[in-house]
Amino acid sequence: xxxxxxxxxxxxxxxxxxxxxxxxxxxxxxxxxxxxxxxxxxxxxxxxxxxxxxxxxxxxxxxxxxxxxxxxxxxxxxxxxxxxxxxxxxxxxxxxxxxxxxxxxxxxxxxxxxxxxxxxxxxxxxxxxxxxxxxxxxxxxxxxxxxxxxxxxxxxxxxxxxxxxxxxxxxxxxxxxxxxxxxxxxxxxxxxxxxxxxxxxxxxxxxxxxxxxxxxxxxxxxxxxxxxxxxxxxxxxxxxxxxxxxxxxxxxxxxxxxxxxxxxxxxxxxxxxxxxxxxxxxxxxxxxxxxxxxxxxxxxxxxxxxxxxxxxxxxxxxxxxxxxxxxxxxxxxxxxxxxxxxxxxxxxxxxxxxxxxxxxxxxxxxxxxxxxxxxxxxxxxxxxxxxxxxxxxxxxxxxxxxxxxxxxxxxxxxxxxxxxxxxxxxxxxxxxxxxxxxxxxxxxxxxxxxxxxxxxxxxxxxx
Amino acid sequence: xxxxxxxxxxxxxxxxxxxxxxxxxxxxxxxxxxxxxxxxxxxxxxxxxxxxxxxxxxxxxxxxxxxxxxxxxxxxxxxxxxxxxxxxxxxxxxxxxxxxxxxxxxxxxxxxxxxxxxxxxxxxxxxxxxxxxxxxxxxxxxxxxxxxxxxxxxxxxxxxxxxxxxxxxxxxxxxxxxxxxxxxxxxxxxxxxxxxxxxxxxxxxxxxxxxxxxxxxxxxxxxxxxxxxxxxxxxxxxxxxxxxxxxxxxxxxxxxxxxxxxxxxxxxxxxxxxxxxxxxxxxxxxxxxxxxxxxxxxxxxxxxxxxxxxxxxxxxxxxxxxxxxxxxxxxxxxxxxxxxxxxxxxxxxxxxxxxxxxxxxxxxxxxxxxxxxxxxxxxxxxxxxxxxxxxxxxxxxxxxxxxxxxxxxxxxxxxxxxxxxxxxxxxxxxxxxxxxxxxxxxxxxxxxxxxxxxxxxxxxxxx
Numbered sequence: 001x002x003x004x005x006x007x008x009x010x011x012x013x014x015x016x017x018x019x020x021x022x023x024x025x026x027x028x029x030x031x032x033x034x035x036x037x038x039x040x041x042x043x044x045x046x047x048x049x050x051x052x053x054x055x056x057x058x059x060x061x062x063x064x065x066x067x068x069x070x071x072x073x074x075x076x077x078x079x080x081x082x083x084x085x086x087x088x089x090x091x092x093x094x095x096x097x098x099x100x101x102x103x104x105x106x107x108x109x110x111x112x113x114x115x116x117x118x119x120x121x122x123x124x125x126x127x128x129x130x131x132x133x134x135x136x137x138x139x140x141x142x143x144x145x146x147x148x149x150x151x152x153x154x155x156x157x158x159x160x161x162x163x164x165x166x167x168x169x170x171x172x173x174x175x176x177x178x179x180x181x182x183x184x185x186x187x188x189x190x191x192x193x194x195x196x197x198x199x200x201x202x203x204x205x206x207x208x209x210x211x212x213x214x215x216x217x218x219x220x221x222x223x224x225x226x227x228x229x230x231x232x233x234x235x236x237x238x239x240x241x242x243x244x245x246x247x248x249x250x251x252x253x254x255x256x257x258x259x260x261x262x263x264x265x266x267x268x269x270x271x272x273x274x275x276x277x278x279x280x281x282x283x284x285x286x287x288x289x290x291x292x293x294x295x296x297x298x299x300x301x302x303x304x305x306x307x308x309x310x311x312x313x314x315x316x317x318x319x320x321x322x323x324x325x326x327x328x329x330x331x332x333x334x335x336x337x338x339x340x341x342x343x344x345x346x347x348x349x350x351x352x353x354x355x356x357x358x359x360x361x362x363x364x365x366x367x368x369x370x371x372x373x374x375x376x377x378x379x380x381x382x383x384x385x386x387x388x389x390x391x392x393x394x395x396x397x398x399x400x401x402x403x404x405x406x407x408x409x410x411x412x413x414x415x416x417x418x419x420x421x422x423x424x425x426x427x428x429x430x431x432x433x434x435x436x437x438x439x440x441x442x443x444x445x446x447x448x449x450x451x452x453x454x455x456x457x458x459x460x461x462x463x
Numbered sequence: 464x465x466x467x468x469x470x471x472x473x474x475x476x477x478x479x480x481x482x483x484x485x486x487x488x489x490x491x492x493x494x495x496x497x498x499x500x501x502x503x504x505x506x507x508x509x510x511x512x513x514x515x516x517x518x519x520x521x522x523x524x525x526x527x528x529x530x531x532x533x534x535x536x537x538x539x540x541x542x543x544x545x546x547x548x549x550x551x552x553x554x555x556x557x558x559x560x561x562x563x564x565x566x567x568x569x570x571x572x573x574x575x576x577x578x579x580x581x582x583x584x585x586x587x588x589x590x591x592x593x594x595x596x597x598x599x600x601x602x603x604x605x606x607x608x609x610x611x612x613x614x615x616x617x618x619x620x621x622x623x624x625x626x627x628x629x630x631x632x633x634x635x636x637x638x639x640x641x642x643x644x645x646x647x648x649x650x651x652x653x654x655x656x657x658x659x660x661x662x663x664x665x666x667x668x669x670x671x672x673x674x675x676x677x678x679x680x681x682x683x684x685x686x687x688x689x690x691x692x693x694x695x696x697x698x699x700x701x702x703x704x705x706x707x708x709x710x711x712x713x714x715x716x717x718x719x720x721x722x723x724x725x726x727x728x729x730x731x732x733x734x735x736x737x738x739x740x741x742x743x744x745x746x747x748x749x750x751x752x753x754x755x756x757x758x759x760x761x762x763x764x765x766x767x768x769x770x771x772x773x774x775x776x777x778x779x780x781x782x783x784x785x786x787x788x789x790x791x792x793x794x795x796x797x798x799x800x801x802x803x804x805x806x807x808x809x810x811x812x813x814x815x816x817x818x819x820x821x822x823x824x825x826x827x828x829x830x831x832x833x834x835x836x837x838x839x840x841x842x843x844x845x846x847x848x849x850x851x852x853x854x855x856x857x858x859x860x861x862x863x864x865x866x867x868x869x870x871x872x873x874x875x876x877x878x879x880x881x882x883x884x885x886x887x888x889x890x891x892x893x894x895x896x897x898x899x900x901x902x903x904x905x906x907x908x909x910x911x912x913x914x915x916x917x918x919x920x921x922x923x924x925x926x
Contacts, residue, residue: 002713004681020889021681022679023887040615040680040682041680041681066887068888070713095858095888095890096884096886096887098887099885099886103886105886120882121675121679123675123676123679123680129679129680132617132680133615133680135616136616139606139616140610140616147603150469150504151599152596152599153598153599153602153603154595154916155688155915155917157703157916157924157926158665158703159665159703159919160924161925161926169638171622171636172636172637172638173634173665174641175632175634175635175692176635178641179651181641181644188642189641195692195694195702196702196919196922196923200924202636209916209917209926212583212586213586213595213916216485216503216584216586217503217504217586217592217595218502224688225618225688227622240621240622249483249502249503395558395559416926419567419584420583423561423584424485424530424559424560424561425531426483426485426531426558426559452618453617453620453675454620454672456620456659458658458659459658459659461620461622461623461624461659462624463623463624463625463672463675
C-alpha cells in the first residue's frame with residue numbers, strides 16, 4: 001500500500017513503506033546514494049537511501065532528476081538534518097526514465113520567465129507545486145466560506161448574448177466558417193446561421209445573472225472563468241481568469257463591506273493555517289515580507305473612506321509636494337499610483353473606498369441622494385491595488401431605467417434583468433474578487449501568469 | 464437582525480423576529496390574512512399572520528405573489544398544520560411590489576417547458592429553488608470529497624489551441640471582425656491577426672492538461688465548464704456544461720474504478736443527508752421512486768463487467784427474443800438501449816463496463832495485451848446511461864506515438880502532452896463525470912435544461 005510523502009514524513013520509524021514519486025535530486029556519497037523523492041503531496045521530499053554495494057546499485061545510473069520510481073523500504077530515523085525519517089530502500093522499480101540531456105527542467109535557467117515557456121512541466125518545480133497547492137486550497141476555502149453561510153453556488157453562463165456591464169472587450173464565440181462567413185441582407189455576418197442563432201460572446205462577468213439568483217435564492221456566489229479580450233500585456237492582466245462574485249439580497253453597502261472584509265480575512269487566515277509550508281517556502285524564496293503582510297491583513301481593521309475624502313487626502317499630498325504622474329481632481333478614476341499612496345503611504349493598511357462618482361462606475365450601482373455618487377465600494381490592497389470591486393445595486397426600477405437611458409444603453413437587451421426590479425424588487429449588494437489577484441497577494445508572486453496553470457494572454461494560448 | 468426562514472422554522476416560539484423574503488401566496492380568512500413567505504434558504508415557507516382589523520391591513524392590497532417584504536413580529540406556535548411556528552406580524556415594509564397581471568410566474572402554466580422560457584425568474588419557484596440548492600450542495604460535496612483526499616483542484620484552460628481528444632465539435636473563439644475576416648496568403652482566415660495569434664476554441668475536456676497536473680502533483684481534479692458545438696437538441700445534451708475530471712498518478716484501472724464508485728456513492732449519500740427536504744419535494748412532485756433509486760445506488764456493489772462479456776449477454780438476450788433497434792456485435796459502440804438493458808433489465812444495478820475495443824475509444828487509453836482492447840471504464844446508471852467515462856492512460860511513449868500515427872493524428876500538436884511520457888512517465892488513470900448527468904440522477908429531473916440555471920442549446924443563448 002503506497003503512502004504519500006506528506007504522510008510518510010509524519011510516520012514513526014520502523015515501518016515497511018512504499019513510496020512513489022519523481023526524483024528531485026540524486027546525490028552519491030561514498031557508500032550510499034541519496035535520492036530526494038517528491039510526489040506533489042507536499043513541498044518537502046522524502047530522502048531515499050540506496051546502498052551502493054547492494055543489488056539496487058545497478059539501477060542508479062538510470063535514475064536522475066525527473067525519473068519516476070516506486071521505492072519499497074524501511075522507514076528509519078534520518079541521521080542528516082532536515083527531516084526526521086528517511087527510507088532505506090530494499091526495492092526500486094523505475095516507471096519512467098528521464099533523459100538528463102533533454103529534460104527541460106534540467107537546465108540551469110530556472111527563472112520564472114523560462115518556466116513560463118515550459119508551463120506544461122512547471123508544476124514539477126517547488127515553486128509551482130507550492131503555488132498550485134495554494135491555489136487549490138484557496139478555492140476550497142472560498143467554497144467552504146460561502147457554503148457555511150448558506151450561500152448557493154450558482155453557475156452563470158460562460159457563453160452569453162448579454163454584454164454584462166459593457167465592462168470589457170469580449171471574445172466572440174462562433175461556429176461560422178471564418179473562411180466564408182455567411183452574409184445577412186445588410187451585408188454583415190449572418191448570425192442567424194450561427195450555432196445560437198445570434199451573436200454570442202464569452203462572459204466578462206456573471207453579476208447580472210447572479211442578481212437573478214440572489215433575488216430568488218437570497219444569497220448566491222459564482223466562481224468560474226471570466227474573459228477579457230483586452231490587448232494588455234502586463235503582469236496584472238489575463239485574457240482568461242477566475243472570478244468570485246457573491247450577490248446578496250437584503251444586504252446594504254455596509255453589510256456588503258462587512259462581508260467582503262470578513263471574507264478576505266478568512267481566506268488569508270485559511271492560507272496561513274493550512275498552507276504554511278508552501279507559504280514559508282515562497283516567503284523564503286521570493287518575498288521575505290510575505291508572512292508579515294498576510295498576518296497584517298488579518299490583524300487590522302480596513303480603513304473605510306469616501307472617495308471624496310480620498311481625493312482630499314491625495315490633494316493634500318500634492319500640496320505637500322508629493323508628485324503623481326496623473327493629476328488629482330474630483331471625478332477622476334483613481335490610478336494605481338493614487339491607490340498605492342492611500343494604502344501604502346497614507347494609511348499603511350487596506351482601504352475600502354466608497355461612494356465613487358457615478359460617471360466612472362457601472363449603471364447598476366445604487367445612486368446616492370447627492371445625485372453625483374453611487375454606493376460603490378472598492379477594496380484596495382498593498383502591492384495589489386484593487387482586489388475587490390462591488391456596490392449596493394440600484395433597486396428602483398425608474399432610477400435604473402433613467403440611468404440606462406442616460407448612458408445610451410439598450411433597455412431592450414436588459415429586460416430580463418429589469419424584471420428583478422419590476423417584480424418584487426429588493427435591496428441587494430454584491431462584489432467581485434479576481435481569484436488571481438487574491439493569489440498574487442497570498443503567494444507573493446509578482447506576475448499573474450505565475451498563479452494560473454495555463455495563462456492566456458495576447459498571442460499566447462499554449463496547450 | 465434578520466433571520467433566514469430556514470432558521471426561523473427551527474426557533475422556539477416567543478421571540479421577536481425580522482424576516483425578509485418574497486411572498487409565495489396570500490390567503491385571506493375572516494379575521495386575518497396568511498402570507499407564505501420564502502427567502503430561498505429552504506423550500507419551506509414561513510407563515511405570516513396579519514390582523515385584518517389592525518393598521519397593517521391597509522398594506523394587504525399591495526401584497527401579492529412575488530412581492531418582496533420585510534416582516535417584524537413575534538414567533539408564535541402555529542395552530543395550523545404544516546409548521547411548528549409562524550410570525551404574528553407587528554410591522555411590514557414593502558420593498559418591491561409585484562403586479563399580479565404582468566408577473567410571469569402568476570400564469571396558470573407552471574410546466575417545466577413554460578418555465579424554460581422565463582429561465583431568469585424560474586429560481587423563484589419551488590422546483591428550481593430545490594434543483595439549484597441541490598446543484599450547489601453537490602458542487603460542494605465534490606470539492607469536499609477530493610479536498611479531503613488531498614487532491615489538488617487544477618484549473619485547466621477554457622480557451623485552448625489543443626483539440627483535446629478530437630472528442631467533439633468545438634466553438635471557435637476569436638476577436639477577428641466577422642464582417643471582414645483578414646486573409647492569409649492561401650486565402651484562408653489569417654489567424655496570426657487573431658487575439659492569440661492562432662486559431663483557438665473552447666475546450667471539450669481538460670483531461671490532457673489534467674494529466675500534466677497529475678504527473679507532477681500526484682492527484683488532481685478539474686471542475687469547470689466544458690463545451691460541445693454539436694447540433695443535438697435532446698433532453699441529454701447541452702452546448703455548455705460542467706465536468707469533473709480527476710486524474711491520478713499511480714492509479715491503475717482497478718484503483719480508478721474503486722475511486723469512481725466510492726466518489727459517486729459519496730455524492731449520493733451527501734445528497735440524501737444534506738438535501739433531504741429538497742429531494743423529498745422533487746420525489747413527491749416528479750418522481751416517486753427517486754429516494755428509493757438513490758438509496759439503491761448506495762447500498763449496492765456496482766457490477767464490474769468486461770465489454771466482451773457484456774456483448775455476450777446482449778447476444779444471449781437477442782437469441783432469447785429480445786429486440787434491439789441496433790444490431791449487437793463485438794466492436795459496436797453500445798447504444799443507449801444496450802446500456803439500459805444491461806443496467807435496468809439484466810443486472811438491475813449500476814454497471815462498470817471495462818476493456819472496450821480500442822477502435823471506439825480515444826488514443827490515450829492504455830492498450831491491453833490482446834492488441835484489441837483498451838483499459839477503458841464506463842459507469843452505466845439506471846435511467847441516465849453513461850454517467851462516468853474513464854480509463855487507465857497509456858504510459859508507454861512508443862505505444863502512444865504508434866497509436867497517434869495509426870489514427871492519423873498530428874504528433875506535433877501533442878508534443879507537450881507526450882513530454883509527460885517522455886520524462887518520468889508514470890502509470891496513471893482518470894475519469895470524467897458530467898455534472899448535469901449526476902444532477903439528473905440526483906434530482907430525478909428528466910431534461911438536462913432543468914438542472915443548469917442558464918442552459919445553452921442550439922439556437923438558444925438567452926441572458
